[in-house]
Amino acid sequence: xxxxxxxxxxxxxxxxxxxxxxxxxxxxxxxxxxxxxxxxxxxxxxxxxxxxxxxxxxxxxxxxxxxxxxxxxxxxxxxxxxxxxxxxxxxxxxxxxxxxxxxxxxxxxxxxxxxxxxxxxxxxxxxxxxxxxxxxxxxxxxxxxxxxxxxxxxxxxxxxxxxxxxxxxxxxxxxxxxxxxxxxxxxxxxxxxxxxxxxxxxxxxxxxxxxxxxxxxxxxxxxxxxxxxxxxxxxxxxxxxxxxxxxxxxxxxxxxxxxxxxxxxxxxxxxxxxxxxxxxxxxxxxxxxxxxxxxxxxxxxxxxxxxxxxxxxxxxxxxxxxxxxxxxxxxxxxxxxxxxxxxxxxxxxxxxxxxxxxxx
Amino acid sequence: xxxxxxxxxxxxxxxxxxxxxxxxxxxxxxxxxxxxxxxxxxxxxxxxxxxxxxxxxxxxxxxxxxxxxxxxxxxxxxxxxxxxxxxxxxxxxxxxxxxxxxxxxxxxxxxxxxxxxxxxxxxxxxxxxxxxxxxx
Numbered sequence: 001x002x003x004x005x006x007x008x009x010x011x012x013x014x015x016x017x018x019x020x021x022x023x024x025x026x027x028x029x030x031x032x033x034x035x036x037x038x039x040x041x042x043x044x045x046x047x048x049x050x051x052x053x054x055x056x057x058x059x060x061x062x063x064x065x066x067x068x069x070x071x072x073x074x075x076x077x078x079x080x081x082x083x084x085x086x087x088x089x090x091x092x093x094x095x096x097x098x099x100x101x102x103x104x105x106x107x108x109x110x111x112x113x114x115x116x117x118x119x120x121x122x123x124x125x126x127x128x129x130x131x132x133x134x135x136x137x138x139x140x141x142x143x144x145x146x147x148x149x150x151x152x153x154x155x156x157x158x159x160x161x162x163x164x165x166x167x168x169x170x171x172x173x174x175x176x177x178x179x180x181x182x183x184x185x186x187x188x189x190x191x192x193x194x195x196x197x198x199x200x201x202x203x204x205x206x207x208x209x210x211x212x213x214x215x216x217x218x219x220x221x222x223x224x225x226x227x228x229x230x231x232x233x234x235x236x237x238x239x240x241x242x243x244x245x246x247x248x249x250x251x252x253x254x255x256x257x258x259x260x261x262x263x264x265x266x267x268x269x270x271x272x273x274x275x276x277x278x279x280x281x282x283x284x285x286x287x288x289x290x291x292x293x294x295x296x297x298x299x300x301x302x303x304x305x306x307x308x309x310x311x312x313x314x315x316x317x318x319x320x321x322x323x324x325x326x327x328x329x330x331x332x333x334x335x336x337x338x339x340x341x342x343x344x345x346x347x348x349x350x351x352x353x354x355x356x357x358x359x360x
Numbered sequence: 361x362x363x364x365x366x367x368x369x370x371x372x373x374x375x376x377x378x379x380x381x382x383x384x385x386x387x388x389x390x391x392x393x394x395x396x397x398x399x400x401x402x403x404x405x406x407x408x409x410x411x412x413x414x415x416x417x418x419x420x421x422x423x424x425x426x427x428x429x430x431x432x433x434x435x436x437x438x439x440x441x442x443x444x445x446x447x448x449x450x451x452x453x454x455x456x457x458x459x460x461x462x463x464x465x466x467x468x469x470x471x472x473x474x475x476x477x478x479x480x481x482x483x484x485x486x487x488x489x490x491x492x493x494x495x496x
Contacts, residue, residue, distance in 0.1 A: 033476070080381050209407050209454025222406070227431030292381030293426070293433055306411045306424070322409040322426075322458070330457055 002030060005341065009038050014112070014348070016355035022336065022344065029336045029344060034329060039359035047319035052078060052152065052285060055316060059305075060146045062321060063357045065108065068101045069298040070305075071150035074319070076230060077307040078152045080292035084280050090154035091232040092273040096162075097140070097149050098231065098296070099262040099269070103172070104133040105299035106255045106262070109352045110180050113252065116346040117193040125179050129172070136168055154279025162270040169270070173263040184256040194249035198335040198347035201246055208331040211324050212301020213258065214351045217243045217250035224297040236268045248350040255352075287313065300324035300352050323357035363429065371399055383426070383435040393425060396436055397448040397455075405429040407454040412462045415439075421468055444469040 008019035017038035023031040043062055047055050059074045060067045072094055079086065086094075111126030134144050140159055141147035149155050159165070183190055200210070205218035215222055223240040225233040241257035243250035289311040295304045301324030308318040328351045335351075336344050364377050364384060373390040389396060400407070408426040415422060421440040426433060438445060447470035448455050459470045464477070 035477075077382070206404075206406070207453045209452075224431065228433075290381060291383075291424075293383045293435070295382075295433065302408075304408060304426070306409075306426075308413065318411070318413055320409070320411040326457060327454065330453075 001025070007344065008035075011345070011348075014353070014355075016353075018353075018355045018358075020332070020336075020344070020348065022341070024341060027341050029339050029341060032333045032336050034332060036329070036355065036358050039356050041360065043360045044319055044321060047316055049315060051314040052287065052316070055319065056150065056152075057146075057148070059319070059321070060148065062323070062360055063354055064145055065105050065354065066101055066298045066300065066303075066357070067146045068097050068149060069296055069303055070321070071148075072098060072231075073294045073296040073303050073305045074307065075150045075152050076296070077292040077294035077305045078287075080294065081287055081290055081307065081309055082152060082285050084153040084285070086154040086280060087277045088232070088274045089158070089276045090278045092162075092269050093155045093157075093159055093278060094150070094231040095233060095236065095269045096159065096165075096266060096273075097137070097147065097155075099266045100133060100137050100140075102262045102299045103259060103266075104130055104137065105352070106259050107133060107176070107180065109255060109349075110184060110252075110259075112349055113346070114183065114190075116349055117190055119183065119187075119189065122180070122183050129175055129180065132172055132175075136165065136172075140165075151279060152285060153281075154277070156279070158278045159270075159273070162273045165270050166267060169263055169266045173260070176259055176263075180259070181256050184252050190252065191249060193343075193346065194247065194252055194350075195245075196247055196249075197339055197343045198248045198251075198350055199246045200331055200335050202244070204331065204334050205246065208327075208334070210301070210328045210331050210351075212298070212328070213251055213254045214301065214328045214331065216241060217254045218246040219244040222302075224295055224302055228295060230294075230296060232269065233265075235272070236265050238265050248346060251350045287311075291318075298324055300354060300357075301328060321360055323354070323360070325351070325354045325358040329353055329358055364432070367399075367403065367429070367434075370403070371396075383433045385435045385437065387435075387437050389436040389438070392446065393436075393438060393448055394446050394451060396425065397451040400427045400429075400434075401451065403429060405434065407452045408433070410455065410458045410462055412466050412468060414466060421466060423462070423468070440468065443467060444471055446471050447473040449473045 002025045005022045009017035019035040021033045022029045056071050059070045062070045107130045111123045114122035138144050141149050200218045202219040205220050221242045238261045241254050243253050287309040291308040293306045304322040306320040310317045335347050377384040405427040408428050411424040413422040423438045425436045462468050
């Protein structure tokens with residue numbers, strides 16, 4: 001006899017609301033339905049009522065974790081429309097901010113994953129590390145969450161002495177390698193809680209169109225930093241970690257390896273940062289009528305902005321945001337099918353879902 | 361022959377790609393959305409999203425279908441004089457949520473599929489989020 005267990009809208013593991021109705025037989029989940037929209041704020045509609053300066057501040061608030069990525073993607077789209085080119089230094093600063101944000105997001109996620117595995121101590125360790133990443137972000141931008149770094153044609157703040165940040169990145173990497181990485185990669189407990197559960201096959205990953213670490217953990221080697229480089233990524237060396245098992249452990253491993261790659265990218269970007277201006281000349285912008293699309297590899301996967309403008313208007317006529325969680329969350333249905341009920345919070349958390357992003 | 365040229369050959373059109381705003385556009389697309397989805401699946405392209413626009417003065421809607429092929433963004437705009445278009449959900453599972461979102465936000469019907477509510481919204485009202493007027 002099957003029965004329904006509703007999980008949410010207050011999630012047992014995550015701090016945001018959504019609902020998963022699971023159809024179970026005994027302790028086994030046989031099917032699930034997702035319900036979203038609890039965080040719907042009508043941001044796309046609101047964007048149509050904001051001018052080109054205000055809309056950047058608005059879109060930074062789509063997500064509390066990858067806020068910088070949203071303004072980066074939006075500004076790239078608006079730069080395509082206006083033809084305003086950011087100077088080379090700005091492109092490197094954008095890489096630094098994007099990779100620090102990836103570090104912050106992955107370490108935060110590792111903490112939550114550890115908590116769900118029963119590693120409460122590691123949760124505290126990860127969040128202490130996350131604080132240090134946020135300290136670096138604050139030192140650069142002056143802000144801890146919404147950094148206000150991106151503008152059309154560059155960035156708002158310079159990194160006056162990039163080489164001074166190198167020892168900080170080295171220290172962060174040492175701590176992460178000493179504490180987080182061994183737990184995520186070699187711990188018996190992590191393996192027993194994560195291996196073989198929440199499997200998303202490569203075929204299903206392709207069919208669902210999942211993105212980011214969720215796709216790469218299922219053997220789909222897609223990463224926009226490599227496939228369609230933006231900012232200064234084409235001038236930097238890095239690997240794209242790919243695992244093939246498609247289970248929670250594979251998603252854990254991919255993120256652990258990506259933390260190391262982010263440190264590698266950060267070191268290169270800080271060392272190679274060219275001198276010069278960090279934003280284009282201040283001028284009143286005139287937007288021609290048209291549509292521009294921009295994509296960026298956020299910590300959770302591909303973010304896409306489609307921005308349209310009417311001739312001589314101060315406001316966009318349409319801003320459409322396709323966030324990575326919007327692409328990844330439908331796959332949860334297939335990940336939890338056949339899983340034990342007790343594993344489902346960890347399985348859901350393994351895609352690092354962001355409900356604010358999804359609902360907008 | 362480039363990859364993009366070979367796509368045109370497979371789609372059976374002489375219309376050139378127009379690169380604009382970060383996208384290779386094919387406008388008009390010679391295939392309907394379902395045949396386009398089949399062609400894109402055959403090329404192992406990845407469905408990205410549908411961007412919907414309400415056109416002014418009751419002129420209908422424009423839906424832009426975005427597909428990714430090895431990092432290149434391909435765009436296929438479709439103009440709807442009414443408010444319906446065929447669903448590609450059965451051909452492309454990734455289109456499920458965005459079809460539901462466009463249905464709820466713009467009251468566009470994707471024919472040939474069932475809907476379950478995606479976002480929380482008042483009762484059974486459609487088009488309350490992004491349409492300028494609620495039509496139902």
